Amino acid sequence: MKDGSSAHWRTQEMFLIQEVMSLIGKGLQLDQAVRGMLQLLSEILGLNRGRVVLKAEDGDDHRIAHSYGLTSEEAARGRYAPNEGITGRVIAQGHMIIVQNIDAEPSFLARAVERSRLPPDIVSFIALPIRVDHRTVGALACHRIRHRERSLSDDVTILRIVATMVSQLLTLNARVEQRTRALEEHNGMLARALRTKPARYGIIGSSPALLRALAQIERVADAGASVLLLGESGTGKELFARALHLASPRRDKPFIKVNCAAIPDSLFESELFGHEKGAFTGAVEARAGWFEQASGGTIFLDEIGELPANLQTKLLRTLQESTVVRLGGKREIRIDMRLVAATNRDLGQEVARGAFREDLYYRLNVIPIELPPLAARPGDIPDLVAHFLARANQDNQRNVNLTAGAVRLLARRPWPGNIRELANLIERLVLLAGKAVLDENDLAAFLSDQAMPVIRAHRLAEPGGPVVRPYLRSDSHGPAELHEALHRAGGNKARAAQRLGLTERQFAYRLRKSGLERRAS
Numbered sequence: 010m011k012d013g014s015s016a017h018w019r020t021q022e023m024f025l026i027q028e029v030m031s032l033i034g035k036g037l038q039l040d041q042a043v044r045g046m047l048q049l050l051s052e053i054l055g056l057n058r059g060r061v062v063l064k065a066e067d068g069d070d071h072r073i074a075h076s077y078g079l080t081s082e083e084a085a086r087g088r089y090a091p092n093e094g095i096t097g098r099v100i101a102q103g104h105m106i107i108v109q110n111i112d113a114e115p116s117f118l119a120r121a122v123e124r125s126r127l128p129p130d131i132v133s134f135i136a137l138p139i140r141v142d143h144r145t146v147g148a149l150a151c152h153r154i155r156h157r158e159r160s161l162s163d164d165v166t167i168l169r170i171v172a173t174m175v176s177q178l179l180t181l182n183a184r185v186e187q188r189t190r191a192l193e194e195h196n197g198m199l200a201r202a203l204r205t206k207p208a209r210y211g212i213i214g215s216s217p218a219l220l221r222a223l224a225q226i227e228r229v230a231d232a233g234a235s236v237l238l239l240g241e242s243g244t245g246k247e248l249f250a251r252a253l254h255l256a257s258p259r260r261d262k263p264f265i266k267v268n269c270a271a272i273p274d275s276l277f278e279s280e281l282f283g284h285e286k287g288a289f290t291g292a293v294e295a296r297a298g299w300f301e302q303a304s305g306g307t308i309f310l311d312e313i314g315e316l317p318a319n320l321q322t323k324l325l326r327t328l329q330e331s332t333v334v335r336l337g338g339k340r341e342i343r344i345d346m347r348l349v350a351a352t353n354r355d356l357g358q359e360v361a362r363g364a365f366r367e368d369l370y371y372r373l374n375v376i377p378i379e380l381p382p383l384a385a386r387p388g389d390i391p392d393l394v395a396h397f398l399a400r401a402n403q404d405n406q407r408n409v410n411l412t413a414g415a416v417r418l419l420a421r422r423p424w425p426g427n428i429r430e431l432a433n434l435i436e437r438l439v440l441l442a443g444k445a446v447l448d449e450n451d452l453a454a455f456l457s458d459q460a461m462p463v464i465r466a467h468r469l470a471e472p473g474g475p476v477v478r479p480y481l482r483s484d485s486h487g488p489a490e491l492h493e494a495l496h497r498a499g500g501n502k503a504r505a506a507q508r509l510g511l512t513e514r515q516f517a518y519r520l521r522k523s524g525l526e527r528r529a530s
């Protein structure tokens with residue numbers, strides 16, 4: 010077949026396209042594959058010094074990312090500001106430019122390859138846009154001797170095909186990189202989970218403050234004395250109370266949890282101390298109270314600061330005498346229980362203002378154990394995040410991960426609601442995430458989205474304004490609702506509680522739990 014005949018060029022074109030396809034199919038590194046395509050353009054069709062120019066990762070300019078027939082110095086010189094030269098213009102405008110004669114085109118820069126390096130003939134320059142997802146991300150360009158047997162339009166057709174192939178490769182490459190990043194993050198999380206010592210009693214964290222509290226628990230587990238757990242809401246007081254029970258010889262006996270803030274006053278006494286048949290209307294049969302039910306085991310009185318005054322007296326007697334008298338009864342029943350109490354209040358201050366019995370306070374405060382707020386141990390946050398992510402993913406059949414940067418962002422937050430707030434946030438994140446790996450920016454956007462409704466809810470909490478429930482919480486009243494009720498009641502907690510069908514103590518408790526108390530009072 011004679012060089013120059015159209016049949017000859019069709020054969021060359023077919024060969025080039027087959028080779029390009031096979032380069033794509035080989036799964037080579039991006040640079041190898043693109044260089045291979047530029048080499049084919051040069052050797053098969055004589056379209057020389059091909060280059061692919063892409064946006065620099067660390068700036069606004071565009072640089073030669075892949076080339077064939079350029080020295081490394083020439084490739085390094087190929088940097089173009091937006092709209093600069095022919096290449097910059099093709100990328101900015103998104104359409105092909107053909108310079109028929111580079112010597113006659115004033116805006117041709119000859120920046121990468123000096124004119125003296127090119128043949129003395131008339132040289133053309135062709136640059137085409139490279140698009141990914143309908144966006145121009147770079148350009149494919151090459152030199153062409155103007156007068157040759159092959160038509161310009163045939164060269165342009167092939168260049169268009171190759172530019173499309175490069176676009177496809179770039180798209181694929183970006184997807185593979187994204188997927189690899191997701192897998193790397195996931196591996197990191199798994200490695201961390203493996204490194205984290207098996208959590209004792211389900212307590213995650215290795216900060217000195219946390220380990221100190223855990224060591225104290227284990228040291229006093231064998232003793233019978235009461236333990237008082239001190240710490241803000243959500244710091245893990247219940248978890249530690251359970252740990253104490255599990256570490257004690259009572260571990261096979263019951264662990265009874267009583268939330269002193271959540272029980273209506275009218276029921277409190279009979280729930281705690283039990284009642285005899287006929288003790289009050291509705292007491293159709295005798296019932297053992299929680300102290301009796303906990304016999305042999307541990308009773309955990311959460312929010313002990315909320316215990317009404319008359320029951321404080323009764324509790325003190327119970328502790329001193331190890332007996333209870335059921336409501337409506339006379340019999341003293343011996344009980345053998347370990348008491349763990351918890352509070353997020355300053356009980357000393359409650360004593361000082363006469364709201365808590367001093368003698369009971371001393372009786373409870375034999376072994377005080379302080380649980381640090383989460384903000385005081387940010388080093389525990391990565392392990393906690395890994396733990397809550399794994400749990401939320403498993404519960405919801407998802408596979409959402411956070412980048413290290415996103416975890417660092419979480420570690421910098423103040424966490425007024427402590428670990429409970431962190432656990433809730435991660436669960437919402439897993440449920441609402443639109444993609445598999447969330448980075449710092451995704452997380453920041455999520456956090457500001459989450460904060461918005463609360464602000465709106467507060468603003469809209471005017472009489473007649475719509476109520477926006479910002480959080481999905483296990484509590485029946487979201488923080489916005491509590492806040493709104495308080496606002497409508499002119500700051501009067503008793504009235505606000507009544508509106509929501511809560512006792513004043515329950516209302517105050519939920520308000521504190523929501524982390525909004527400071528802002529609300």
Ligand SMILES: Nc1ncnc2c1ncn2[C@@H]1O[C@H](COP(=O)(O)OP(=O)(O)OP(=O)(O)O)[C@@H](O)[C@H]1O
Nearest residue numbers: 211212213214241242243244245246247248428429
């Ligand atoms: N160190 C920890 N590791 C793992 N999970 C934790 C840890 N601390 C707390 N949690 C979890 O955080 C949530 C809140 O903890 P917990 O209920 O024990 O706090 P609390 O101090 O008793 O709160 P409150 O005073 O509001 O009752 C629970 O789901 C608990 O399992």
